[in-house]
Amino acid sequence: MAEASPQPSPTLDVPRLDTGSTFAKEAYAALKRAICAMDIYDHPDEIRLDERRLSEGLGVSRTPIREAMTLLEQEGFVRTRPRRGIFVVRKSKREIVEMITVMAALESMAARLAAERASGADIAGLRRLMDDFPSGNEGARLDDYSDANIAFHQAILKMSGCALLAGMSENLFIHMRAIRKITIHQDNRAARSIVDHFRIIEALERRDAALAERLAREHTLGLARHVERHGDFLDAAAPLADVVPAEAGTHR
Amino acid sequence: MAEASPQPSPTLDVPRLDTGSTFAKEAYAALKRAICAMDIYDHPDEIRLDERRLSEGLGVSRTPIREAMTLLEQEGFVRTRPRRGIFVVRKSKREIVEMITVMAALESMAARLAAERASGADIAGLRRLMDDFPSGNEGARLDDYSDANIAFHQAILKMSGCALLAGMSENLFIHMRAIRKITIHQDNRAARSIVDHFRIIEALERRDAALAERLAREHTLGLARHVERHGDFLDAAAPLADVVPAEAGTHR
């Protein structure tokens, strides 16, 4: 960079080496990915993150790490306790239920809007997404279905045409992914889920906004009830007996 | 602090001088308050925030300021463009409509839950809140009502018993406050709003969850439609012709 080589080459501007990428943002993305990757609810104890160790590992200073941490904390993925450490958050059962409740609110509105405004092509695509899982094929491929399940829900959010609706549910999905992978194996939830999904698709195809909304809401609230009843394992191994008994999550 | 005076006084621990307060958090609160105070949509041009000037003004270094900025940016109150500056965000009409749509989703779910679970006392309190504005008294005290209006909506969110529901709508309220102060004067919206509110209260009193939900949704979606039709002034004086035409807000 010392010699500002005055090449007369007219359109050789570097391909945006800098713009858009920032150590802080990359650290944020990396940490978020890492947190999502590990199934939080398997680990027996709280996972602690060390700023200095991370900065050393990623080869950057603490500053961008701290910035990333700030974001992650606000999103509810991490909780920093002064002079103690930064810990990956393990949501309580109650918090999970609340998140699912909010999801239900967002998804039911999305379903309503999708019924009114989504293109026929999009709805057809939604059906195609689910066609790989006919309503009697459960048992096998449950893990595959777990992903398809999330894809289905996200597709509806997106089809609402309301970017904010999809955006706000994004973080909720991340927290719920781990939960879904567990609950999907319980009861007969996979099969029920598939049935529900097809009903929702039919409502969308018939452009029945009210029905689509109701079905989406009941579908997700059903999951909330399920967790409410069978999700006690979430609160089980909570080694941190700090205060903060029922603080809400995902926001300041 | 040099002499660790071994006073035998048993319960004289300092009243939490440090814990809970942090320059970064205080700066965040101060900036957020400042941003909310100024009616963004009056100012003709984008408002720029200077890290160094702010740090000088608040008497702290840039570090906590930057942390606050990171939060504010994620919440959609501020947008930082590298080497350009940090600007207070002025939401586009479309973004406002999307926010109101999300509000409708959250509020309708909250109304449903409130009808099912809120205490009679809370519902009575809600009615009391609105009793100051009988359905024919509009005209005067519109500004007062603007606040009462917001209080009403927040009360329902709170009565849902779902802290996350209330929490996620918090930032949306801030963005919408300025809008409401304008729209309340248009049409006959104040009077209509009061009527709607009383209908919602009645539904809650009758514990009619489905009705409360529907009324809350239609009430807020009505505002969305109103802004959709009459909110073009929001996009009017947009001096920054940057890219980012319809980026969503309030999330990364």
Added chain:
DNA sequence: CCGGATTTTCTGGTATACCATATATCTCCG
């Protein structure tokens, strides 16, 4: 050998210096 006081260490919070680049200003040639 044990329990409480002391010291040590480790951690997040803050201040500060520096860097790279986008913009603004100025210079100089046409």
Added chain:
DNA sequence: CGGAGATATATGGTATACCAGAAAATCCGG
């Protein structure tokens, strides 16, 4: 006088040093 290029300036991004306080380790008196 005007515009392309050089220089100056300003601003956000990053690195680093230091601080205060809490937890852990250590020490010491019994």
